[in-house]
Amino acid sequence: MSANPTLVGAQNTFEDPxxxxxxxxxxxxxxxxxxxxxxxxxxKMYLVISGKVKITRVADNGSEIMVDIFGxxxxxxxxxxxxxxxxPEQATALENCSLMMWTAVExxxxxxxxxxLALALxxxxxxxxxDYGNRIxxxxxxxxxxxxxxxxxxxxxxxxxxxxxxxxxxxxxxRDLLAHCLGTSRELxxxxxxxxxxKGYMDYSRRGIVVFRYAIDEWxxxxxxxxxxxxxxxxxx
Amino acid sequence: MSANPTLVGAQNTFEDPxxxxxxxxxxxxxxxxxxxxxxxxxxKMYLVISGKVKITRVADNGSEIMVDIFGxxxxxxxxxxxxxxxxPEQATALENCSLMMWTAVExxxxxxxxxxLALALxxxxxxxxxDYGNRIxxxxxxxxxxxxxxxxxxxxxxxxxxxxxxxxxxxxxxRDLLAHCLGTSRELxxxxxxxxxxKGYMDYSRRGIVVFRYAIDEWxxxxxxxxxxxxxxxxxx
Numbered sequence: 001m002s003a004n005p006t007l008v009g010a011q012n013t014f015e016d017p018x019x020x021x022x023x024x025x026x027x028x029x030x031x032x033x034x035x036x037x038x039x040x041x042x043x044k045m046y047l048v049i050s051g052k053v054k055i056t057r058v059a060d061n062g063s064e065i066m067v068d069i070f071g072x073x074x075x076x077x078x079x080x081x082x083x084x085x086x087x088p089e090q091a092t093a094l095e096n097c098s099l100m101m102w103t104a105v106e107x108x109x110x111x112x113x114x115x116x117l118a119l120a121l122x123x124x125x126x127x128x129x130x131d132y133g134n135r136i137x138x139x140x141x142x143x144x145x146x147x148x149x150x151x152x153x154x155x156x157x158x159x160x161x162x163x164x165x166x167x168x169x170x171x172x173x174x175r176d177l178l179a180h181c182l183g184t185s186r187e188l189x190x191x192x193x194x195x196x197x198x199k200g201y202m203d204y205s206r207r208g209i210v211v212f213r214y215a216i217d218e219w220x221x222x223x224x225x226x227x228x229x230x231x232x233x234x235x236x237x
Numbered sequence: 238m239s240a241n242p243t244l245v246g247a248q249n250t251f252e253d254p255x256x257x258x259x260x261x262x263x264x265x266x267x268x269x270x271x272x273x274x275x276x277x278x279x280x281k282m283y284l285v286i287s288g289k290v291k292i293t294r295v296a297d298n299g300s301e302i303m304v305d306i307f308g309x310x311x312x313x314x315x316x317x318x319x320x321x322x323x324x325p326e327q328a329t330a331l332e333n334c335s336l337m338m339w340t341a342v343e344x345x346x347x348x349x350x351x352x353x354l355a356l357a358l359x360x361x362x363x364x365x366x367x368d369y370g371n372r373i374x375x376x377x378x379x380x381x382x383x384x385x386x387x388x389x390x391x392x393x394x395x396x397x398x399x400x401x402x403x404x405x406x407x408x409x410x411x412r413d414l415l416a417h418c419l420g421t422s423r424e425l426x427x428x429x430x431x432x433x434x435x436k437g438y439m440d441y442s443r444r445g446i447v448v449f450r451y452a453i454d455e456w457x458x459x460x461x462x463x464x465x466x467x468x469x470x471x472x473x474x
Contacts, residue, residue, distance in 0.1 A: 014319075057370065057374050059374060059377070059378040059379075059461070060378075060458065060461035061378065061461060063377070063378045065373065065374045065377045065378060067370045067373060067374075078359070078362070078363040078366065079363050079366070079367055081356070081359060081360050081363050082251075082360060082363055082364060082367075087367075088367065088370065088371065088374070089367075089370065108356055111352050111355065111356055112352050112353075113352075114352075115348050115349050115350075115351075115352035115355060116349075118348065118352060118355030118356045118358075118359055119318075119345055119348055119355045121355075121359050122315070122318060122355055122358050122359045122362060123318050123319060125315070125359060125362035125363065125365075125366065126315040126316050126318050126319055126362065127319060128362075128366055129315065129316070129362065129365055129366065129369065130316055130319075130324075130325065130326075132366065132369035132370070132373065133294065133304050133325065133326065133369070134325065135369075135373055136302065136304060136369065136372055136373065136376065137294050137296060137302045137304075137325070139373065139376035139377070139420060140296070140300070140302045140376070140417075140419075140420025141296040141297075141298065141300045141302060141420060142296075180377075182377075183376060183377025183378060221297065224296070224297035224298060
């Protein structure tokens with residue numbers, strides 16, 4: 001142990017796992033192609049080189065649930081480290097994409113000689129837990145409109161490009177995909193997107209989505225302060 | 238690197254972080270005492286020796302959201318590795334509890350000489366991501382009754398003791414706490430708990446909760462298959 005190691009996690013130091021991983025061959029997936037699925041969970045961790053990948057689940061009633069979307073430089077598939085025979089999650093190429101990948105065995109072997117690799121991945125996992133906590137919070141207390149506002153802001157932060165007018169421009173995300181993120185219907189998403197466009201908070205076309213993040217965030221905060229607390233009606237079956 | 242290291246994550250091998258961590262002094266917290274909070278996030282990771290700890294958030298409208306509950310042998314506080322000046326989460330002693338703790342600096346220093354520590358913690362984080370994914374799935378497509386059923390099953394798996402009649406007996410969890418887990422009101426939780434008791438799926442008193450896991454799971458699955466898909470009504474504001 002060095003006397004004064006570079007401390008992951010202290011003073012906002014973020015380690016980059018790639019600094020400790022050898023490059024792997026790059027695999028290409030076509031849009032819509034399945035990377036791993038519930039009955040054949042991955043034994044690998046992946047890094048997105050280009051394109052986007054969606055992680056989904058399927059509910060008992062057949063609904064698709066969007067767990068997360070990963071883009072360039074994002075790692076995913078850490079459940080490979082658990083060696084589970086079945087997994088609740090499926091990874092699918094949301095666009096044509098290029099991925100590097102390492103087996104759980106390789107990750108562990110490399111981390112044995114480069115311990116900071118595991119610490120860097122642990123830091124990513126800790127950030128992801130906070131992100132998932134944000135979504136649990138959003139589902140717990142926010143209506144569909146606020147959940148959509150939060151999702152648009154999050155997607156524009158991760159995948160958008162800042163424009164000179166203060167907006168963020170990103171590629172297209174279909175209403176079905178947004179509905180799967182929010183756990184609601186395409187029709188409700190369409191209704192709120194029309195509302196946001198009328199209010200000047202966003203614009204969209206087949207080519208992409210423009211989000212005026214501050215305006216939509218202000219609307220969301222105002223709505224949150226005035227939103228009634230949890231329902232008290234008893235609906236039993 | 239050894240030629241054939243013990244592989245974390247391969248073949249369902251679960252490493253125990255405690256095998257690589259020195260014991261720390263034990264700190265005791267009284268029920269209701271705050272361990273860390275939003276404006277003073279922890280710089281430490283914690284291990285529960287006895288008792289229970291709840292991780293919560295506070296929404297804009299003042300509602301409390303239950304992110305997770307940790308009991309004996311559970312680690313929490315991995316966000317310490319991110320070194321954030323503010324955190325959305327608060328940790329509070331749900332019961333009188335005893336904790337060990339290590340600073341992020343200590344965790345990183347130890348992992349530099351014992352790489353399997355970070356891999357073991359990474360494995361815990363990967364499992365937690367799957368658990369949070371389960372909750373996102375539950376919020377996305379399940380009504381309050383099914384969410385309560387799923388929560389009772391999960392709590393009984395983590396904190397319950399199997400009885401000879403097939404039930405699982407656990408300590409008391411208040412209706413307020415369950416409501417904070419589900420993102421709903423105490424009244425709705427009470428309604429569904431009465432329903433479950435009438436159907437013989439559970440029993441409860443001030444001393445604890447008894448869950449007939451298979452019966453409640455069967456009800457939940459039946460309800461899930463017949464539950465209507467997502468709402469299509471437009472409710473705009």
